[in-house]
Amino acid sequence: MSENGRTRIVLKSGKDQSLRRFHPWVFSGAIKKIHGSAREGSLVDVYDNKDEFLATGHYQEGSIAVRVLDFEPLETDLDFWEKRIGKAWGLRKELGLTSDKGTSVFRLVNAEGDRMPGLIIDYYGGTAVIQMHSVGMCRNIELIKDALLGIKEAGIHTIYNKSASTLPDKPGIDQRSGFLRGEKSHDVVRENGFAFRVNWKEGQKTGFFIDQRENRKLLGSWSAGRKVLNMFGYTGGFSVYALGGGAEMVHSVDSSGKAIELTRENVELNFPGDKRHEAFAVDAFSYLQDIRDRYNLIILDPPAFAKHQHVLNNALQGYKRLNQRAFEQIAPGGILFTFSCSQAVSRENFRKSVFAAAANARRNVRILHQLSQPPDHPVSLFHPEGEYLKGLVLEVE
Numbered sequence: 001m002s003e004n005g006r007t008r009i010v011l012k013s014g015k016d017q018s019l020r021r022f023h024p025w026v027f028s029g030a031i032k033k034i035h036g037s038a039r040e041g042s043l044v045d046v047y048d049n050k051d052e053f054l055a056t057g058h059y060q061e062g063s064i065a066v067r068v069l070d071f072e073p074l075e076t077d078l079d080f081w082e083k084r085i086g087k088a089w090g091l092r093k094e095l096g097l098t099s100d101k102g103t104s105v106f107r108l109v110n111a112e113g114d115r116m117p118g119l120i121i122d123y124y125g126g127t128a129v130i131q132m133h134s135v136g137m138c139r140n141i142e143l144i145k146d147a148l149l150g151i152k153e154a155g156i157h158t159i160y161n162k163s164a165s166t167l168p169d170k171p172g173i174d175q176r177s178g179f180l181r182g183e184k185s186h187d188v189v190r191e192n193g194f195a196f197r198v199n200w201k202e203g204q205k206t207g208f209f210i211d212q213r214e215n216r217k218l219l220g221s222w223s224a225g226r227k228v229l230n231m232f233g234y235t236g237g238f239s240v241y242a243l244g245g246g247a248e249m250v251h252s253v254d255s256s257g258k259a260i261e262l263t264r265e266n267v268e269l270n271f272p273g274d275k276r277h278e279a280f281a282v283d284a285f286s287y288l289q290d291i292r293d294r295y296n297l298i299i300l301d302p303p304a305f306a307k308h309q310h311v312l313n314n315a316l317q318g319y320k321r322l323n324q325r326a327f328e329q330i331a332p333g334g335i336l337f338t339f340s341c342s343q344a345v346s347r348e349n350f351r352k353s354v355f356a357a358a359a360n361a362r363r364n365v366r367i368l369h370q371l372s373q374p375p376d377h378p379v380s381l382f383h384p385e386g387e388y389l390k391g392l393v394l395e396v397e
């Protein structure tokens with residue numbers, strides 16, 4: 001036990017190096033001994049094998065054994081959560097996201113990027129949607145809720161805990177999703193002046209792919225007079241921006257019928273009766289079989305092909321096949337916005353797959369923009385795994 005009565009985790013010799021470089025995870029293989037009983041989700045102190053204090057974090061049985069909250073000793077009382085979540089709010093405020101000038105949706109807490117590993121909180125104009133990925137966060141949910149309600153200027157009236165699919169299956173924790181405050185399940189939010197209907201209870205992730213905000217804006221600026229194909233469109237984010245940017249025609253494709261229904265609603269919200277848009281609930285790969293040169297602006301934003309490192313090769317093949325189909329058919333002078341949101345796929349690997357696809361399609365291609373996630377999805381410099389969204393804007397001769 002530590003002096004504070006807390007369970008003490010002692011690392012094997014040499015296994016302290018990554019913590020000394022502020023990487024926020026302790027892998028189970030690095031642990032030499034556990035003094036005291038390490039309860040799932042409890043706060044533990046981590047020491048090197050010479051008894052020097054290294055970090056405090058949440059313990060969990062599994063490959064990542066400790067998720068570090070700080071490299072100084074600490075208590076996770078209400079004051080701690082108020083300060084940490086308050087700081088996260090402060091960054092979004094500095095970014096100009098909280099003043100509701102055309103944008104009412106942003107990521108408020110981005111796990112390791114906000115020094116709260118295992119915790120995601122998205123903000124939808126007064127509603128906070130929480131996704132917890134660790135037992136430690138689950139044990140603190142009441143304090144997290146109180147800290148959120150304590151940010152008066154956030155005016156939070158609804159808190160929805162959407163962790164059923166993200167929490168690990170462990171005895172003694174309540175994995176169910178549910179409202180912690182209020183009971184509103186959907187709303188119309190605004191992003192860069194456009195309106196979007198978001199249903200956090202039934203939608204994918206927390207309801208909206210907030211991480212594409214800046215990239216959608218850029219897409220808008222490339223859309224004038226173009227024939228746009230939005231593949232894997234979900235609820236039509238890119239499509240709405242393309243229409244706003246003056247596209248000649250916009251086609252949205254997603255395999256989910258529900259997503260396509262919402263796409264139509266979102267287009268109608270922003271551009272009532274606009275005949276330039278059509279949406280199709282079909283599989284992306286079959287749609288791309290035969291589009292010939294109908295489009296000169298294509299967006300490829302597929303779901304994560306690699307959720308884990310061991311399926312990396314399959315994922316890279318998947319990106320290559322998908323991009324190759326687009327390269328083979330996009331009209332001359334076309335623009336391709338292509339993305340990967342797989343954490344396991346590095347920026348370099350993604351670029352290599354796209355390179356191979358272009359070479360196979362025998363098209364001359366130039367990189368115009370290299371894209372990433374926006375600053376409300378910050379990445380700790382010490383935790384490069386947090387940089388998951390990669391994108392390229394390419395011109396195809």
Ligand code: SAH
Nearest residue numbers: 209232233234237254255256283284301303
């Ligand atoms: N670009 C979107 C987010 C895309 S998320 C936005 O800005 O909001 C990925 C989407 O791909 C999901 O909506 C999912 O339903 C869809 N999808 C998954 N597999 C698919 C497939 N084989 N064909 C078409 N769509 C697919």
